[in-house]
Amino acid sequence: MATMLITGGSGAIGAELVRRLVAEPKADRIAVLTRAPGAARQAMLLESWRAGAKVPVGFVRGSMLTLADAAADMRADITHVLHLAADTRFSAPPEELRAANVDGTAAVLAFAGRCPRLSAVAVASTVYVAGLRQGTVREPELEHEAGFANAYEASKHEMERITRAAMRDLPVAVYRLSTAIGEEATGKVTSLNAFHTALRLVYGGMIPMIPGAADTPIDVISTDYAARTIQHLLGERFQAGATYHLCAGTSAPLLGDLLEASMRIMRERRPAWRKRAIEMPVLADERTYELFARSVLESGDPMMIAAAQAVESFARQLTRPKVFDTSEADAVLAGVTARPDSMQLCEDVIRYCIENEWRAAA
């Protein structure tokens, strides 16, 4: 039997994953690392996890950097480490992103290396370690010279480098996720990210243009899909040294379709919004978009600057269309879990956001 240590368990994907893991008797104990076990969300999560749980679950107080001390008394029992914690703010200062995503991961891997019963370490990453590459991105690939759209991507790329280095000594697999936007069927959103922020700005009539082309893929997944694929890969098909793309891949919706669906849903769901006659943002080439963004900065208008900066954090990514190849993930997930209809997911999430006034669920 196993003791599983999870970082990032209170995030949107982590919470769903823990809920699934405690429901199956494959571990003796699940410990979730948290910096603030008394916080309201953690308390609520713990209560929800324990309802019907078949496995004891609890919080361990500490950070990634203090993990060695925080989990010292359970180190001898740990068999699985699932590292989901990350700083996902695109616009955060690079040093903060590096501290969380690189130094934090290094500390988790170092701790894992001192667990005598360790059998598996799963590290969650992002498909956007591909940065500004274009075309097809394959799962084994990591190194490139294309640069990155933001400091978050750069920090995760560096994180993967140290993770790959650790594969020489540890049983480590990397699960690269694309943007998790909400739950299947309900569209429920528990954590807002750049996807929701951008659509909220479109809804508010604050986005005149978006860089990219109509056929630019926008790779999004549901939190459910991310959780159930990680659960299966870690619990049933763990393979040390593997890297998997857990994303929409070739079924990713296209930017033009996504914008048109968004405008249609906004018109349908909010009759009052129709009065504003807000136009769909124009798809702009990179040079035009950058000229507009520069003009906004020169204007000094704080509202326009805030809107432009929200788009700026991922703007360059939209001008570098790419498709994440999922061959290796598909090979091990075939027949186990179906990839959701990404366009339907987007529509459900947009409806949820409009009806909940762009607030995430507790």
Next chain:
Amino acid sequence: MNTTSSTNPATATVAAAGIGIAELAYYLPPDRRSLAELHRDGLLSGSVDTLASFGFQYAHLANGETHLDMAVHAARDVLDRSAIDPAEIGLLLYATALTSSATMAANRAAERGSVLRLDTVAECFQYPASTLQAELELTRAAVAGVDQQGCASLMAAMRLGRAMLVAEPELGAVLCVSADAFPSNEPRDVVYNIVSDGACAVLLRSAARNRILACGHVTKGSYWDAAALEPEVIAAYFPTARNLILSTLARAGLELDDIALVIPHNVSRRSWEILCGLLKLPQDRVYMDNIARVGHTVAADNILNLRDAIDEGRVAAGDKLLLFTFGFGLNWGCMVVEH
């Protein structure tokens, strides 16, 4: 509201009528000041550097001249150029952007510490359009004012004038005049552009040149309080502008590549550089020379630019031209013309 004209079968009717801009003229007051001078005189609220980077250098100020004085200048110029008998003009449309320009009291503002102040109800009935008709001796002309469309008012007047000529050919000719003088001592920068005073006049009639092929107009009334919604206004501007230009071209049966020259408003060179990027339109096909040397005349940008483009030999017979403007309200106006 999004309206266009010249769809089939109306296209055939209008094309057959051959209504065009038979003559055009503008007037700018002689007081021309640089950005530095405007700043020195307390007539800028924003940064000189930012305005310069957006393409502005100078503005014209109507010191002592009223909007009506400028309107008379421009209208007389058109009448002289065309040599038309004023009695041939069946309709005078007086277009204004500023509410103050639709009154006779526009120049009182500075003295009274307000932008516009009328003292008596009787002043509400004193119309500059009527005064203009009398001044120009347009004895046969019916008179109407066109306003509440910001800097798109003149284009709206031209569209109405053309429609009237199609509907009532006996009107013979329509004179569209537009003039605006900014309230004195008010900052000249509005939403990152520099406002000049000025006037223009256009004679519409059955004409061999400057035939109007299609018109388009979009009003988005939810943005009526433009000053309070400035970021939203700027965000609305670009997609609406692009869409209106493309839809008006489509109604003329043309594509952007068919347009020899775009005759723009002068609401910043930067805005045109961005709009050109969105339209994939080479910037050298937009006549932007007057943005720096004149700034944005509320009343007259398109006609000012068309007049100068013609006089500078930038337009050849048969060239297809696209006139585009934008006004508070919000209003977007577009017109395709064959020179």
